[in-house]
Amino acid sequence: MSTTENAIASAEAHSAHNYHPLPVVVATADGAWMTDVEGRRYLDMLAGYSALNFGHGNRRLLDAARAQLERVTLTSRAFHHDRFADFCTRLAELCGMEMVLPMNTGAEAVETAVKTARKWGYRVKGVPDGMAKIIVAADNFHGRTTTVISFSTDPEARADFGPYTPGFEIVPYGDLTAMRAAMTENTVAVLIEPIQGEAGVLVPPPGYLAGVRKLTRERNVLFIADEIQSGLGRTGKTFACEHEGIVPDMYLLGKALGGGVVPVSAVVSSAAVLGVFQPGEHGSTFGGNPLACAVALEVIAMLNTGEYQQRAAELGDHLHRELGLLAGGGAVQAVRGRGLWAGVDIEPELGTGREISEKLMERRVLVKDTHGSTIRIAPPLVIGKEDLDWGLEQLREVLLG
Template sequence: MTAQPQNTGRRSSAELIHAEESRLAHNYHPLPVVVAKAEGAWVEDVEGRRYLDMLAGYSALNFGHRHPALIEAAHRQLDQLTLTSRAFHNDRLAGFAEQLADLTGLDMTLPMNTGAEAVESGIKLARKWAYEVKGVAPDQANIVVAAGNFHGRTTTIVSFSDDPVARDGFGPFTPGFRTVPYDDLAALEAAVDENTAAVLIEPIQGEAGVLIPTDGYLAGIRELTRRANVLFIADEIQSGLGRTGTTLAVAHEAVLPDLLLLGKALGGGIVPVSAVVGRREVMSVLGPGQHGSTFGGNPLAAAVGSAVVGLLETGEFQQRAKDLGVVLADRLSALVGHGVVGYRARGLWAGVDIDPAFGTGREISERLMAEGVLVKDTHGSTIRFAPPLSISEEDLVSGLGALETVLAG
């Protein structure tokens, strides 16, 4: 059989999108842009068109694309050691665990890879703690969650999702979860009983449209869980690591959870890194063989994660998010009544509700893409802004100006 000549030329955006659609499972609906290069807050497609990235990988790129310190850490580690599995120790993991615990004010770290793995790990820890420390009867533990939550898409996690897109068609579902309205302390307290292991909450609900609870909600959860001998698990996979102007979003109410779930930005946009960080009493319930991950805590991930923590230790990025967040909110406020129905913003993170008369969230995102700005829609007419914390004020203003242009027609 004669070998056919291969086309060595670079394929166009349209060709690559067509190839993806024919060979990839359709579990995403991306905007029709094919990114080939990136630096800082800017990306470039295969035809050389440049776009301002105002999504930052759903906060996975808090420090921008290819931050020099993170790239250097990855390169340096690639020349030394990438994987041992947890069958052996490696020389990078201890330092990463120490740094992350110190940064968060907690005691111990359980390294994983993806955000969903961190959530699953937190659930297992909470149940194990409930049985071995709290004294809940076997298989009776429950975990209280909030309506509108997004914690991932594994079968256990979608069991307590109320999003039909994420949930429908994937049953039977895992029992042991109770859902209450978000930002409702009375409903939360009513759902907690003697078998409750934990309350699992996003301090800010990202996928729901950057929903920010009323002042006192997080402090109320902390007081309630402490009084009821229940764990407080804060999912800061999107909200954490500088995004809201503080290292952790729970810091806005000066509370510390028992277990903290981290991911996305922890890998610096280079490798998937997630972690559960928590109090020693809770983390110590796990024994050898009861949980694990071949790649969790690998030397490359630990090296990059340590470099991420190093960037956060200076406080520079938290301050940038705080300062530029004022600019973001001011610009969005000026658009209310001019195509924007309302918005919610904290730090460099905002959910913007577009007047449906101006288009769906998807349509507005596509129009912004035509203006050279990348964002992503969620839930109908809401779009999200989560630019890299390294973005310049000039670029931020320019990106928001594009939204004004699109809404002006």
């Protein structure tokens, strides 16, 4: 057996089968490229589901991590450390908010948001105890914890994991009329993705986010934007909500916030919302640790230049133009997305999304399938135009021959 085959066989034997990875074993990576254990190079067109917005092995992020590794990596929140206040201040400023509650993973940020919204509803809005409701959208993906899958409509994520957590109302994504009808005096929040990533990079109808913002203000309901995948430059702006000129009551951030170096997530909101917490009511041993703060501070500094947002916007326009040509050629049914992020629906007779992903892997391009014949394209924002064009040419060859 080859080195690759041995590694895959060992993983299959000794790890739970909760993923079905493509048969490639990565050993090193730099920028937008990854190299496997056999020395073959692959163009990364997934970027860790946007966790690697700034590319593999980004020098600024690695230097920030190395410097912090020599100082202190963990104190727990039992004590202050000298990177924490700066991290919270800079992230709040980036978001135009006042307070930050740091966690580690995106799912933890969502769980934190659920707790925050409920507590705010009871303490501030005056909802009767135990009656708080949160409105979510069908086809959402907010993580895989027990509470989060309780409001999922994906059978793979939900089946056989009950009993489920109550307190959620599911409405169709993009449907303001349904959202308005679902709201009651006990509604404390609307939790949505500004662009639904796992569902196939679904962009809502124009005016939808602005409509949600208007409706939540009118009904004294928190608007929680899950920007864990869509935020921090991916769509050509710092936040996807900016495309409609709105600011939610709460941002949920993760993935790119840790630069692909360490897991970092955060709930960012106003003092009136996050101020409902008292000591002991929520926490995380690793949340806001010094290493995470050091890396995230460098991410924030990079975003403050605007360079990465501009790059995502310009290369994203090029990406969507090229994919649009494929959509007119009979091999692609539809293309959706914003910035350097696209969902591509392949004509089913050409293969499933998995099969197309495997064919692209054979041509040294890595993407990820989702739902039937859809593939997702989300390269690191640092990708060169020539590399992007090469990757798109491989897609053309796979689809058109």
